[in-house]
Amino acid sequence: MAGLIDKAKQFVSDAVASMEKPEATVKDVDLKSVCLSNVTYNAKVNVTNPYSVSIPICEIRYVLKSFGSVIATGTVPDPGSLKGDGDTLLDVEIKVPHSVLVSLVKDIARDWDIDYDLQVNLVVDLPLLGEFTIPVNNKGEVKLPSLSDYFTK
Known part of the structure; x- marks a missing residue:
């Protein structure tokens, strides 16, 4: 009887593993706004849902790194x-304090941008499976605002 239960568990496990799941990609990261305390960037994340029903997103978690920091x-x-x-298409606002940008002076001085590694985790609530995390990683460059950006916004 234990063998039958183990086979049933394995069958269900294999079926769940082979199911289509939502997939996501970062389409773009751009400057959104500049204020006295921080710079706000906007990451556009495209999520493809293969199911015919809408899926609630519980939360979006993000980590923005530059040169390992x-x-x-x-x-x-x-x-x-x-x-x-x-x-x-989801918009993820990322606020970077000006004090952090100062710590990246070497990279910024070279080409006036930040080389970044963005990690986004979308936590969705899939029917029957429960909470499921869709990880998305993207590397690229984000241009920094110039002095004129402070006066035109």
Whole structure:
């Protein structure tokens, strides 16, 4: 009897592992705004939902690194739902304090941008499976604001 239960568990485990799951990619990271205390960047994350029903997103967690150092972390609670059978474009705001940018002087002075590694975890609530985390990693460059950006916004 124990062997039958183990086979049933293995069957269910294999079935769940082979199910299609939502996938995500970072499309773009751009400057959103500049204020006296921080610079806000906006990451556009595209999520493809293979299911015909919408899926609630519990939260979005992010970590922004540059040269191995964490420059920003945060959570976006209850950002909405993923559309059924399609793509959903999510905006993730990332606030980077000016004091952190000062610690990246070598990289900034070279080309006036920040080389980054963005890690985004989308926590969704899948029917029958429960909470499921969709990890997304993206590396690239983000341009820093110039002095004129402070006066044009």
